[in-house]
Structures are given as C-alpha cells and as structure tokens.
Amino acid sequence: LAAGDTMILKPSEESPGCAVILAEILDAAGVPAGVFNLVNGDGVGVGSALSAHPDVDMVSFTGSTRAGIAIAQAAAATVKRVHQELG
Known part of the structure; x- marks a missing residue:
C-alpha cells in the first residue's frame, strides 16, 4: 500500500x-x-478465483501445504508471482 x-x-x-x-x-x-x-468467502471458490485471475499480479498465502499447492497450480496459468508461508 x-x-x-x-x-x-x-x-x-x-x-x-x-x-x-x-x-x-x-x-x-x-x-x-x-x-x-x-x-x-471460502478458499475453494473465492481463493481459487483470485489465484487464477489474470488481473491479479501476485498472490501471498499463509496456510496449509495442500492449499498452497492448489494456489501455485492456479497461479501458474497466468505466470504470477506466488509467495507462500506453509505449514
């Protein structure tokens, strides 16, 4: 900001x-x-849409490894930066 x-x-x-x-x-x-x-909203609906949206340039996520994998896969299609704190 x-x-x-x-x-x-x-x-x-x-x-x-x-x-x-x-x-x-x-x-x-x-x-x-x-x-x-x-x-x-929930991660499956809202989180997935944000991770895959072409107008979102970067995703920063803190949470489970399972969700982190899903976010990285959704973000890969638009080649956006992803920062994760997993565990």
Whole structure:
C-alpha cells in the first residue's frame, strides 16, 4: 500500500473478524476506495478465483501445504508471482 499498489485480502473463512476490523481502520484512516479490498468467502471458490485471475499480479498465502499447492497450480496459468508461508 505504501508503494501505491492495491491489495485484496481474503481471510480464512473460519476467522474473518480481524480482517474486517483492519478494513474499518483503513477506511477510517482515509485510504481511498479500491486501494484496500476485503473479500470474504471460502478458499475453494473465492481463493481459487483470485489465484487464477489474470488481473491479479501476485498472490501471498499463509496456510496449509495442500492449499498452497492448489494456489501455485492456479497461479501458474497466468505466470504470477506466488509467495507462500506453509505449514
């Protein structure tokens, strides 16, 4: 965000509360609309769509190895950068 890039945050469907609070804080701080975007949903539906979308340039993921493999495979078709913290 500090460098001028936009971001989409898709939190875990099991614990989205902190991400909602972060979105509220950024909105109250005056971050322009569309710079920070919060998308809630499950990994299979929403996460897969984000990983494969041609307008998404990079995916950063923290979670299971199983999900990390699926994200890397979905991102490969558009040759996007993928950063993962798995385990």
